[in-house]
Amino acid sequence: MNILSYLQKVGRALMVPVATLPAAAILMGVGYWIDPDSWGAGNALAALFIKSGSAIIDNMSVLFAIGVAYGMSKDKDGAAALTGFVGFLVVTTLCSPAAVAMIQKMPVEQVPAAFGKINNQFVGILVGILSAEVYNRFSHVELPKALSFFSGRRLVPILVSFLMILVAFILMYVWPVIFGGLVSFGEHIQKLGSVGAGIYAFFNRLLIPVGLHHALNSVFWFDVAGINDIPNFLGGAQSIEAGKGIVGITGRYQAGFFPIMMFGLPGAALAIYQCARPENRAKVAGIMMAAAFAAFFTGITEPLEFSFMFVAPVLYVIHAFLTGVSVFIAASMHWIAGFGFSAGLVDLVLSSRNPLATHWYMLIPQGIVFFFLYYVVFRFTITKFNLMTPGRELAVSGDESDGYDVNVDTTGDSKETATETLARRYISAVGGSDNLTNIDACITRLRLNVKDAAAVNEGVAKRLGASGVIRLNKQSVQIIVGTQAESIASAMKIVLAKGPVAAASTTAAPVAAPAQPQAVPNAAKGIIATLVAPVTGEVVAIENVPDEAFASKAVGDGLAIQPTDKTVVAPIAGTVVKIFNTNHAFCLETENGIEIVVHMGLDTVALEGKGFKRLVEEGAKVSAGQAVLEMDLDFLNANARSMISPVVVSNIDDFSGVNLLASGHVVAGETKLYEIKG
The missing domain is CATH 2.70.70.10 (Glucose Permease (Domain IIA))
Structure with missing residues (x-):
C-alpha cells in the first residue's frame, strides 16, 4: 500500500471521531448566543450548552486516539478502540509535566512548557495508528496454554502499553524540539507584517491535521513572542489601557479567518455535495450541511476539513493557501476583527463591539467572494482529478484488510461492473433485497441469511453459474459459486447500498455464466x-x-x-x-x-x-x-x-x-x- 492509500485509510478512520464534532459546535454556539457577554458565567442554560459541547472539544485528542484505532482495525472491534484509549493514557501520562519532572529528576518549574501541550491531536492520531497496527498484527496470536487467557485481543493492550512507553521516551526528547522550532518560526514571521500574517495562516491550516497549530497560535494570539495586540474580548481592552494597541495592526492574525470559516468552507461543502455520486448525495448532504453550519455559525471547521484532508490532500493544500491569501488581504486592508473562540458568526457579532475592531463589516463582502472562489476551485479540482471526496467513493463494508477485491468503476455514476451486475442478479435470485438480511462468503460459497429460504429461486441461481444451492434452515442459505464468492459478496453489498433490488421472475431468461478456467486438452481421458x-x-x-x-x-x-x-x-x-x-x-x-x-x-x-x-x-x-x-x-x-x-x-x-x-x-x-x- 502506498503512502497516499495509507493516508486515505487514516482519513476514513478519522471520520469516526469527526462525526461527533458538529454536535459539539452547535451546542457551544447556542450557549455563546444565549449569553454573549459572560459566556455561561451569568446564565445557567448557556453554561449547560457550552459545557456539554466543550466536553467533546476538550477531549478531541483522546477521541482521535480511540476513533483512529477503531477505524483502522481490520475487523472494527471494540477491543481496538480500548487499545487506543490505553495507549493514549500511557503516552500523555508519561509525558505530562509532573511525570517528566519525576523521570528526569528535575523541578516541575524547569520542565519545558511544550509538555503542557502534549495532549493534542498529533499524539491522538499517532497513538491511534500505532494501536491499530499492533491490533491487526497480534489480535489473533495464541499464547501457550499456561498464558492462554491473555491470547488474542487481550494481548494487544499489554503490547501497546509497552510500545507507548518507548513512544513516550522518544517524545520526551523530540517534542520540545518540535514545539520550540514552531515557536521560533512564528517569532520570525511576526516581523513580516501582512505577508507574515498570510504565511502564518497558511501554516496554521497545514498544521491542523497533527494538532500543532496550537504552537503557532500561542505565538500570535497569546503573547508568547511579546505580541499583545490581539483584539480578544479581554486582552484588547487591556492592550488599550497599556498603550500597546495599534489600530490597523492589532488582530491581523485573526481577521482573515472570518471569510474562510463563514463563507469559504461552506462553498467547499456545496462543491463536495454536488460532486458526490447521486446515490450518496442524501447522506453527504446531511454531513455537509451540519459541518457548513458549524463553520459559519461557530467557526469550528474540523468536521469539514477532516472530511477531505486525507482523502484529497491537494484540496487541503489549496484550502491552506486560500486561507493565507484571505488573512493577507484583511491585514493589508486593515479590516480588523478578533475572536475569542473561533471565526464564526457569533464571534464576528461580538467582535463588532470591540474597541480595536476596524472596518470589520468589510469581511462580509470579502467572505462572499471567497464563497464563490472556494466553490469554483473545489468543484473544478474534484472533477478534473477525480478526487475521492465524501460521496464519490462507492461505499463498501470494510477496507483492504477485509479481503474484498472488487473492480469498482468510479468513472461514471451510472456504470456498473460485471461483478456488480452478477451480484445484482444473485440478490434477485434469493428473493430480492427485501428477503436478504445478511451477506457473507467462505472461499467458494455465498453464506446468506434470508427471511424465507423458500423464496430463493434455485433455478435462476444455477443459470447464473452457481453449482448448487443449499438451504440449511428457513433463514440460512448457501450458494456455491466458486472461488469468486468473496468478490460477489462484496459486490452484493455495494449494490444494496445503491437501493432496493426486486426478486427474480420465475421465468427469467438464462444468463451466461462467467467463464471458468479450462483444462489443457488431452487426447485420451487419462x-x-x-x-x-x-x-x-x-x-x-x-x-x-x-x-x-x-x-x-x-x-x-x-x-x-x-x-x-x-x-x-x-x-x-x-x-x-x-x-x-x-x-x-x-x-x-x-x-x-x-x-x-x-x-x-x-x-x-x-x-x-x-x-x-x-x-x-x-x-x-x-x-x-x-x-x-x-x-x-x-x-x-x-x-x-x-x-x-x-x-x-x-x-x-x-x-x-x-x-x-x-x-x-x-x-x-x-x-x-x-x-x-x-
Whole structure:
C-alpha cells in the first residue's frame, strides 16, 4: 500500500471521531448566543450548552486516539478502540509535566512548557495508528496454554502499553524540539507584517491535521513572542489601557479567518455535495450541511476539513493557501476583527463591539467572494482529478484488510461492473433485497441469511453459474459459486447500498455464466494430475462429511481428512490464488487449470483466525508438499464444530472425475490422495 492509500485509510478512520464534532459546535454556539457577554458565567442554560459541547472539544485528542484505532482495525472491534484509549493514557501520562519532572529528576518549574501541550491531536492520531497496527498484527496470536487467557485481543493492550512507553521516551526528547522550532518560526514571521500574517495562516491550516497549530497560535494570539495586540474580548481592552494597541495592526492574525470559516468552507461543502455520486448525495448532504453550519455559525471547521484532508490532500493544500491569501488581504486592508473562540458568526457579532475592531463589516463582502472562489476551485479540482471526496467513493463494508477485491468503476455514476451486475442478479435470485438480511462468503460459497429460504429461486441461481444451492434452515442459505464468492459478496453489498433490488421472475431468461478456467486438452481421458495428502490424519469419504455442501459434492469432488498433525501442505504444485482472511482455507490453481480447495475444519470461519497461522501469502507459487498453514490442533479440536477437512476439486465439471487412492491413515506430502482424470 502506498503512502497516499495509507493516508486515505487514516482519513476514513478519522471520520469516526469527526462525526461527533458538529454536535459539539452547535451546542457551544447556542450557549455563546444565549449569553454573549459572560459566556455561561451569568446564565445557567448557556453554561449547560457550552459545557456539554466543550466536553467533546476538550477531549478531541483522546477521541482521535480511540476513533483512529477503531477505524483502522481490520475487523472494527471494540477491543481496538480500548487499545487506543490505553495507549493514549500511557503516552500523555508519561509525558505530562509532573511525570517528566519525576523521570528526569528535575523541578516541575524547569520542565519545558511544550509538555503542557502534549495532549493534542498529533499524539491522538499517532497513538491511534500505532494501536491499530499492533491490533491487526497480534489480535489473533495464541499464547501457550499456561498464558492462554491473555491470547488474542487481550494481548494487544499489554503490547501497546509497552510500545507507548518507548513512544513516550522518544517524545520526551523530540517534542520540545518540535514545539520550540514552531515557536521560533512564528517569532520570525511576526516581523513580516501582512505577508507574515498570510504565511502564518497558511501554516496554521497545514498544521491542523497533527494538532500543532496550537504552537503557532500561542505565538500570535497569546503573547508568547511579546505580541499583545490581539483584539480578544479581554486582552484588547487591556492592550488599550497599556498603550500597546495599534489600530490597523492589532488582530491581523485573526481577521482573515472570518471569510474562510463563514463563507469559504461552506462553498467547499456545496462543491463536495454536488460532486458526490447521486446515490450518496442524501447522506453527504446531511454531513455537509451540519459541518457548513458549524463553520459559519461557530467557526469550528474540523468536521469539514477532516472530511477531505486525507482523502484529497491537494484540496487541503489549496484550502491552506486560500486561507493565507484571505488573512493577507484583511491585514493589508486593515479590516480588523478578533475572536475569542473561533471565526464564526457569533464571534464576528461580538467582535463588532470591540474597541480595536476596524472596518470589520468589510469581511462580509470579502467572505462572499471567497464563497464563490472556494466553490469554483473545489468543484473544478474534484472533477478534473477525480478526487475521492465524501460521496464519490462507492461505499463498501470494510477496507483492504477485509479481503474484498472488487473492480469498482468510479468513472461514471451510472456504470456498473460485471461483478456488480452478477451480484445484482444473485440478490434477485434469493428473493430480492427485501428477503436478504445478511451477506457473507467462505472461499467458494455465498453464506446468506434470508427471511424465507423458500423464496430463493434455485433455478435462476444455477443459470447464473452457481453449482448448487443449499438451504440449511428457513433463514440460512448457501450458494456455491466458486472461488469468486468473496468478490460477489462484496459486490452484493455495494449494490444494496445503491437501493432496493426486486426478486427474480420465475421465468427469467438464462444468463451466461462467467467463464471458468479450462483444462489443457488431452487426447485420451487419462490421468492429468495426482494429489498428495495436505495434512496427516485419517481419511473420511466426502459423502460422510457432516456438511451438506461438501457431502453433496456441490463444492467439488474429492476426499476429506481428520487431521492429527499441525502442518498443512500444498497437495499439488500451483499458485495460491486465495487464502481466506481467517486462514482456515486456501485455494490452489495448477498450470493446467485445476482448482483445488483445502478447507480445514467445518464452520471454522467463525473462529476468526484463531488456531490458524499462514506460512505463505496469496500469489505464491508452491510445490507439492510445501507448508502453507500451521494449526493449533488442541485449540481447534476444542472449539471447532468439526475438524474434518475436505480437499476437493472445485471445477470438477471441467474434467472426467477423480480416482480415489487413499484410505485409512495418510501422511502429509507423501501419501497419494486421489487422481484427476482428463
